[in-house]
Amino acid sequence: QVQLVESGGGLVQPGGSLRLSCATSGFTFRLSAMSWYRQAPGKERELVADISRAGGSSNYADSVKGRFTISRDNAKNTVYLQMNSLKPEDTAVYYCNVRKGSTSYWGQGTLVTVSE
Numbered sequence: 001q002v003q004l005v006e007s008g009g010g011l012v013q014p015g016g017s018l019r020l021s022c023a024t025s026g027f028t029f030r031l032s033a034m035s036w037y038r039q040a041p042g043k044e045r046e047l048v049a050d051i052s053r054a055g056g057s058s059n060y061a062d063s064v065k066g067r068f069t070i071s072r073d074n075a076k077n078t079v080y081l082q083m084n085s086l087k088p089e090d091t092a093v094y095y096c097n098v099r100k101g102s103t104s105y106w107g108q109g110t111l112v113t114v115s116e
Contacts (some may be wrong), residue, residue: 002026002105004096009110012086020081020110022096029077030054032100036070036081038092045095049081064112065092086114 008020020036035050049070051058058070069082079096093109 001101002098004098004105004107006096006107009094009112010045011113011115013116016086016114017082017084018112019106020083020088020094020112021103022079022107024077024079024098027098029072030074031039032098034070034072034079035097036073037095038090038112039095040089040092043092045066047095051079057102062089076091083112086112088114090114 003025005023006020008018010018012018024088031054033050033054036048037045037050038048039045047061048064049058049060049068051070051072055072060068067085072079082089091112091114093111095109096107
């Protein structure tokens with residue numbers, strides 16, 4: 001079955017950096033576009049970034065452009081989210097996502113807290 005396992009979250013000061021990882025299994029990773037979403041307390045889940053199957057194309061939410069970078073390693077079946085210049089408003093649970101047909105799969109999420 002499809003499994004997505006996020007890691008790398010934690011507490012970081014404003015201006016700091018974190019690198020999130022999402023290890024995957026149960027599907028053909030190299031044939032799948034991947035996405036990162038986040039959900040802040042009291043807010044709806046929002047798309048942060050997505051990346052094409054080969055990694056040649058990516059898209060970002062306006063709020064993270066220039067600060068976050070999505071990447072993937074098809075040999076390791078893993079997608080990453082490098083987050084730099086973090087702001088308090090980036091505080092959220094970050095989720096990895098893949099869509100297979102009409103089904104959307106999610107990991108358990110990893111909490112990122114940006115605070116002094």
